[in-house]
Amino acid sequence: MRTNIVAGNWKMNTTVEEGVKLVSEIVEKSKDLSNVKLIVAPPFTHIFSVGEKIRGTATGLSAQNCASEAKGAFTGEVSSEMLASLNVEYVIIGHSERREYYKESDEILLKKIKLALASGISPIFCAGENLAEREANRHFEVVKKQIEEVVFKINETDFEKIIIAYEPVWAIGTGKTATAEQAQEIHAYIRKVLSAKFGEKAENTSILYGGSCKPGNAKEIFSKPDVDGGLIGGASLNADEFIAIAKSF
Ligand code: PGA
Numbered sequence: 001m002r003t004n005i006v007a008g009n010w011k012m013n014t015t016v017e018e019g020v021k022l023v024s025e026i027v028e029k030s031k032d033l034s035n036v037k038l039i040v041a042p043p044f045t046h047i048f049s050v051g052e053k054i055r056g057t058a059t060g061l062s063a064q065n066c067a068s069e070a071k072g073a074f075t076g077e078v079s080s081e082m083l084a085s086l087n088v089e090y091v092i093i094g095h096s097e098r099r100e101y102y103k104e105s106d107e108i109l110l111k112k113i114k115l116a117l118a119s120g121i122s123p124i125f126c127a128g129e130n131l132a133e134r135e136a137n138r139h140f141e142v143v144k145k146q147i148e149e150v151v152f153k154i155n156e157t158d159f160e161k162i163i164i165a166y167e168p169v170w171a172i173g174t175g176k177t178a179t180a181e182q183a184q185e186i187h188a189y190i191r192k193v194l195s196a197k198f199g200e201k202a203e204n205t206s207i208l209y210g211g212s213c214k215p216g217n218a219k220e221i222f223s224k225p226d227v228d229g230g231l232i233g234g235a236s237l238n239a240d241e242f243i244a245i246a247k248s249f
Contacts, residue, residue, distance in 0.1 A: 001204065002228050003037050003206050004037065004206070004222075005038075005039060005206050005229035005230075006037075006038055006230050006242070006245055006249075007038075007040070007060075007062060007165075007208065007229070007231050008026075008038075009041045009095070009231055010041060010043065010064075011043075011064070011097070012043060013043075014042070014237065016046050019043070020049050020050060020053055026040065027054060027057050030243055033246055035249050036229065036246050037058070038059045038242075039060040039089075039090055040060070041063060041090070041092055044063065047061065047083070047088060048086055051086055062092060063078070063083050063088050063091045064091075065092065065098060066079060066083055066091050067080070067112070068108045068111040068112045080112075080116045081119050083119065088121055089121060089122060091121050091124065092124045093113050093124065094125050094126045094127065096128060096169045100169075109125075110150045113150060117161060122161040122163060124165055124231065125150065125151060125162055125164055126164075126167050126231070127164065127166060127190070128146075128167040128172075129143060130169040131169065134168065140189055143193075147164075147190065156198060156201065159194075159198050159205075160201060165208040165209075165231040166190060166210065168182075169211075171211025172210065173212070174212060177211055177212045178209070178211060180221045184227060187209070187226035190226075191203075191226055206228040206229060207227065208227075209221050209227050209231070210230060210233070213230040213231075213232050213235065213245060214235050214245070215235070215241055215245055215248070218230060218244075229249075
């Protein structure tokens, strides 16, 4: 059985104090949630304090990134081992903002994924096409290649720990969402691509939708059989909206 997941990607938002307040509200308001796993991904600077607030609760702790090297002279980087030492359980890898603004290549993403897995951290691997690719009807091919270049290069046991997030770049932070039908179409395709390599294990992979997911559209998107939840940016910064999205299951 695959798990329904709603993960909040806070991006570069909130001070530590604001982040602690936000997560406290999320914990308080999510007490009666049972059919969905909540995950929060605060900035690195908040991980310790946010981790303290969610310790012993059902909410999972994610980082937004990790280094592509294990340790050493890499000023400003944060390794997967460091994150594991703060009880981080998940890490977002390959977000389109990292691919675009920080030029993270498939090779770098593969190194990050392998290091995260070696540290016992589950990657939330993001894939998705940009507007020009969607308009040229190339979205299937683009997403397939992103998955082949990274996810296909890990072993079957590690594959079981991966969460996929389909995030069409044209929908991120734009207020435009994929329709529920568009989401289902490509999620089913992603599962087919994964099952060609990993067989039945792909049935258990949670595939999340990301891109302007809000309380008003989550129910319809999550009702689709191959949509197992969401990776939420903007709406995850408000506890009521984030919980309303989670309650859409
Ligand atoms: P958004 O971001 O919900 O603000 O569109 C989603 C994401 O980038 O993960």
